Amino acid sequence: MTRLTRADLDALPAYVPGRNVADLARELGIAEAVKLASNEVPFGPLPGVAEAIAEAVTQSHRYPDMGVLALRAKLAERLGVDPGRIVTGGGSVALAEHLAKATCLPGDEILYSWRSFEAYPIIATGVGASSIRVPNTPEHGHDLRAMADAVTDRTRLAIVCNPNNPTGTSVRRDELDRFLDAVPDDTLVVLDEAYREFVTDDEVPDGLATYGDRPNVVILRTLSKAWGLAGLRVGYLVAQPAVAAAIRKVLTPFSTSMVAQAAALAALDAEPEVVRRCAVVIAERDRVTAELRKLGADVPTSQANFVWLPLADRSAAFAAACEKRGVIVRPFQGDGVRVTIGTPEENDTFLEAAGEAL
Known part of the structure; x- marks a missing residue:
C-alpha cells in the first residue's frame, strides 16, 4: 500500500489530554468526578x-x-x-x-x-x-x-x-x-x-x-x-x-x-478577580504540597497551579488508584504524576485518595 503520510510520525506520541470527567463518573456510578489533570482553574468564567x-x-x-x-x-x-x-x-x-x-x-x-x-x-x-x-x-x-x-x-x-x-x-x-x-x-x-x-x-x-x-x-x-x-x-x-x-x-x-x-x-478587565483567585490557588498549592510531604512524597516546590509527584514507575498505579476514588490526575509514565490544584473540597478529595495510594 502506498504511504500517504510521513513515516517519522509513527514514532511520535500523541498529545494526551485529561480524561473525561463524565466518563469516569459514569464508570464509578457517582454523581461527579474530580478532574485535576489539565491545569485548569476551577472557578468558572471571570465576571463579564x-x-x-x-x-x-x-x-x-x-x-x-x-x-x-x-x-x-x-x-x-x-x-x-x-x-x-x-x-x-x-x-x-x-x-x-x-x-x-x-x-x-x-x-x-x-x-x-x-x-x-x-x-x-x-x-x-x-x-x-x-x-x-x-x-x-x-x-x-x-x-x-x-x-x-x-x-x-x-x-x-x-x-x-x-x-x-x-x-x-x-x-x-x-x-x-x-x-x-x-x-x-x-x-x-x-x-x-x-x-x-x-x-x-x-x-x-x-x-x-x-x-x-x-x-x-x-x-x-x-x-x-x-x-x-x-x-x-x-x-x-x-x-x-x-x-x-x-x-x-x-x-x-x-x-x-x-x-x-x-x-x-x-x-x-477583571484582573482584580484574577489576583484573588490566584491567591486561593497559591494557598491551596502550599497546603497540598505540605500534606503530600507528610505522606512521604518527594514533592518539589511548585510555582505553578499544580504539583508534581516524582513516582517513576509507580505513576500509572497511583493515577489508577486515584481514579478509583473519582479523582483524575495526569500520569507521565516512568516519570511522575502531575496534580492540578482545584477547589479546597476537590483537593481534600484528592488528598484522601493520595493517602490510600501512597
Missing part, C-alpha cells in the same frame, strides 16, 4: 466574560478581526509594550508551533529540558527539526548549564519553560542571566511563562520585564490558565517587532476567533 461571549456570538457569521487590533492594543497597554510586538493565537501552544515554523527548516534543532511540556517534541517533529532534550536536574528542574553546552550552530529555538510543566519547578534570575548570556545571538530563546501569574518567588524573574529588550528573546504567555479561558484558546507572545512580524506571516488566518477576542478583552 459570559456576557461578552453571548454578544460576540450574534456576529459569528462574520470573520473576526484578523489583526486582533483591540486585544493587542489592550495587552500592549497592560504590558507597557508596542502593539507591534504582540502576536496572538490559539493558546500559547499554537504560538509555539508558529515560532517553530518561523525559525526552523528541516535539520535545524529545537532545544528544551526534559521532562517539560509534552507538546515540545510534537512541535519539533512537525517542522522536521531535531529535538535536543537535556535531562532535568535531580531536583526536577532545568539544567541551564547543560542546556547552554548543548547549543550548536543548528539550534534555532531554545525553550525555557518557567515555571516548568509538569514539574512546577522554576528557574531563578541568576541562572537565567548566565544562560541568556551564553546563548548566541542567532538562537531564539523562548521563555514559556504560561503559569507566570502563580509565581510567588521574587527570584523567579518576569521574563518580559527583565529580558524583553533582548533581540533574541520571546515571551510566551496564555489566557488559558489564571484567566480562565482554556476552552476558548487565547495565547499571546511578545517579541521584537521584526520577529513578531515574521511570526504573523505564518499564522493560520483568523486563528483568534471573534468569541475568543471578546472573551479575552472582558477577562482583562
Whole structure:
C-alpha cells in the first residue's frame, strides 16, 4: 500500500489530554468526578466574560478581526509594550508551533529540558527539526548549564519553560542571566511563562520585564490558565517587532476567533478577580504540597497551579488508584504524576485518595 503520510510520525506520541470527567463518573456510578489533570482553574468564567461571549456570538457569521487590533492594543497597554510586538493565537501552544515554523527548516534543532511540556517534541517533529532534550536536574528542574553546552550552530529555538510543566519547578534570575548570556545571538530563546501569574518567588524573574529588550528573546504567555479561558484558546507572545512580524506571516488566518477576542478583552478587565483567585490557588498549592510531604512524597516546590509527584514507575498505579476514588490526575509514565490544584473540597478529595495510594 502506498504511504500517504510521513513515516517519522509513527514514532511520535500523541498529545494526551485529561480524561473525561463524565466518563469516569459514569464508570464509578457517582454523581461527579474530580478532574485535576489539565491545569485548569476551577472557578468558572471571570465576571463579564459570559456576557461578552453571548454578544460576540450574534456576529459569528462574520470573520473576526484578523489583526486582533483591540486585544493587542489592550495587552500592549497592560504590558507597557508596542502593539507591534504582540502576536496572538490559539493558546500559547499554537504560538509555539508558529515560532517553530518561523525559525526552523528541516535539520535545524529545537532545544528544551526534559521532562517539560509534552507538546515540545510534537512541535519539533512537525517542522522536521531535531529535538535536543537535556535531562532535568535531580531536583526536577532545568539544567541551564547543560542546556547552554548543548547549543550548536543548528539550534534555532531554545525553550525555557518557567515555571516548568509538569514539574512546577522554576528557574531563578541568576541562572537565567548566565544562560541568556551564553546563548548566541542567532538562537531564539523562548521563555514559556504560561503559569507566570502563580509565581510567588521574587527570584523567579518576569521574563518580559527583565529580558524583553533582548533581540533574541520571546515571551510566551496564555489566557488559558489564571484567566480562565482554556476552552476558548487565547495565547499571546511578545517579541521584537521584526520577529513578531515574521511570526504573523505564518499564522493560520483568523486563528483568534471573534468569541475568543471578546472573551479575552472582558477577562482583562477583571484582573482584580484574577489576583484573588490566584491567591486561593497559591494557598491551596502550599497546603497540598505540605500534606503530600507528610505522606512521604518527594514533592518539589511548585510555582505553578499544580504539583508534581516524582513516582517513576509507580505513576500509572497511583493515577489508577486515584481514579478509583473519582479523582483524575495526569500520569507521565516512568516519570511522575502531575496534580492540578482545584477547589479546597476537590483537593481534600484528592488528598484522601493520595493517602490510600501512597
